[in-house]
Every structure is written in structure tokens, then in C-alpha cells.
Amino acid sequence: MPAPINAFKAALAKGDMQYGCWAGFADAYATEVLASARFDWLVIDGEHAPNDLRSITAQLAVLSSKHSHPVVRLPMGEDWAIKQVLDAGAQTLLIPMVESADQACALVRAMRYPPHGIRGSGAALARASNFSTIPDYIATANAQMCLVVQVETMDGIAALDEILKVEGVDGVFIGPSDLAADMGHMGDSSAAPVARTIKDALARIAASDKAAGILALDHGTAQTYADWGAQFLAVGIDVVMLAQTARATMAKWRDEG
Numbered sequence: 693m694p695a696p697i698n699a700f701k702a703a704l705a706k707g708d709m710q711y712g713c714w715a716g717f718a719d720a721y722a723t724e725v726l727a728s729a730r731f732d733w734l735v736i737d738g739e740h741a742p743n744d745l746r747s748i749t750a751q752l753a754v755l756s757s758k759h760s761h762p763v764v765r766l767p768m769g770e771d772w773a774i775k776q777v778l779d780a781g782a783q784t785l786l787i788p789m790v791e792s793a794d795q796a797c798a799l800v801r802a803m804r805y806p807p808h809g810i811r812g813s814g815a816a817l818a819r820a821s822n823f824s825t826i827p828d829y830i831a832t833a834n835a836q837m838c839l840v841v842q843v844e845t846m847d848g849i850a851a852l853d854e855i856l857k858v859e860g861v862d863g864v865f866i867g868p869s870d871l872a873a874d875m876g877h878m879g880d881s882s883a884a885p886v887a888r889t890i891k892d893a894l895a896r897i898a899a900s901d902k903a904a905g906i907l908a909l910d911h912g913t914a915q916t917y918a919d920w921g922a923q924f925l926a927v928g929i930d931v932v933m934l935a936q937t938a939r940a941t942m943a944k945w946r947d948e949g
């Protein structure tokens with residue numbers, strides 16, 4: 693029996709549109725609720741949400757029977773952290789702040805067993821192999837790994853064409869907030885120079901053999917990004933959704949009774 697098929701990787705390769713959402717509560721119960729909306733992918737965010745290996749593992753477990761594919765975002769692309777979340781069962785990683793082809797190549801290798809990479813061999817006790825009940829896991833795991841690199845600085849934009857040549861990178865996600873900040877427009881990813889840079893980057897990614905991804909919290913911006921070439925589109929953040937709905941509900945009762 694081989695490693696589970698990575699449906700998100702297959703959809704990106706086919707060119708299918710994939711709608712996603714950020715899962716930022718660091719809690720399996722909340723992520724299970726989010727999955728009931730049938731987003732195609734959910735980001736289990738270890739960069740800006742209080743996730744640790746156990747909370748990530750618990751969320752991977754609840755998503756294993758759901759339509760929503762888990763995309764684990766690590767705080768940075770450390771080999772040891774990659775090894776841990778892959779052993780926990782993640783097959784798709786989103787790695788922030790990638791700024792060179794060399795960095796992207798190192799991430800590809802960190803996600804693969806030798807001879808194609810440096811992933812340590814510990815699947816015997818790992819959730820990834822369903823605790824050794826997937827006999828062909830080690831032989832087949834490499835083929836199901838999906839790497840999405842996040843380009844979100846001007847250095848990353850300058851290296852984009854080289855990053856797009858790296859075999860084993862499946863997608864490039866433009867981080868609009870960090871890119872805006874790096875360009876001197878903190879908090880305003882709609883500023884004209886930032887928008888121009890995003891448009892150009894999405895077009896270049898879409899013209900390559902990689903998939904283009906991005907996040908937008910309002911419908912108009914999300915549609916614009918899709919028109920510019922985004923194929924995997926995060927259209928919400930669960931924490932923001934709860935906060936907005938709660939505040940609007942309270943405001944309505946306070947102001948209108």
C-alpha cells in the first residue's frame with residue numbers, strides 16, 4: 693500500500709482552482725468546524741498562530757477524513773521542523789520568506805527521503821505511515837510531497853524566475869501583507885506599486901509550470917487576484933471571521949436592540 697495520494701498537489705498540477713482558508717485557532721475542534729464548509733485547502737498556521745507540533749498533529753488527524761486538504765505553514769523552513777510535521781502526516785508545506793532558488797532547493801530536499809533529499813527515516817513510529825501500517829510509505833512518500841514557497845519580499849520577487857525553475861516546488865504563494873511592508877507600504881497591499889508587483893508576479897508564476905497562490909479577505913480583491921492568475925486562493929481567516937461576526941452581532945444589539 694502506497695502513501696496517500698495528495699489531492700491538493702494533483703489539483704494544482706491539473707490547473708484546478710482551489711479555494712482555501714486560514715485556520716488560526718490552533719485547535720482541532722475549530723479546524724473541524726472550518727472543514728465543514730468544504731474549503732479545498734486549509735492553512736494550519738504555525739507562523740502567526742499559536743500552533744505547536746501537538747496541535748498541528750491533532751488538526752492533521754481531524755482533516756484526514758475531510759475534503760479540506762491540510763497545508764501546514766511552519767514559522768521558517770528548518771530541516772528538523774519539516775521532518776517533524778512530515779512524520780506527523782503533513783504532505784503539503786507552505787514555507788514563508790523564500791528569497792532564492794538555493795533556499796527553495798534546500799526545502800525540496802528537506803521534504804524527501806534519500807537519495808533525493810535528507811529527510812530522516814523514522815516512519816516506523818510516525819503517524820505519516822499510519823504507524824507502520826502503510827508498508828510502502830517510505831518508497832512512495834516523496835512523490836506525494838507538495839511544496840509551496842512564500843515569496844513576500846523584494847529579494848524574493850527578484851529571485852522569482854530562478855525559484856520558478858526549481859524542480860519539486862509545486863506552487864508559489866505571494867504574501868501580500870509582508871510584500872507591502874517590505875515595499876514601504878505596511879498595511880496597504882492595495883498601494884499601486886504593491887498591486888503592480890503582485891500582478892506581475894502572479895502572471896509570471898501562472899505562465900510557469902508552478903501554481904500561483906495568494907490570500908485576499910474581500911471578494912473584489914480575491915476576484916482580481918484570480919483574474920491575474922491566482923489558482924489557489926485563500927479567501928478567509930477563521931479568526932477574522934469570528935471576530936467580525938461577533939463584533940457585528942454585538943453592535944447590532946447594542947445600537948438597534
Ligand SMILES: O=C(O)C(=O)C[C@H](O)[C@@H](O)CO
Nearest residue numbers: 740844867868869870871907
Ligand atoms: O504576507 C502575507 O500576506 C502572509 O504571509 C499571509 C498572512 O500571514 C496572513 O496570515 C494574514 O495576515
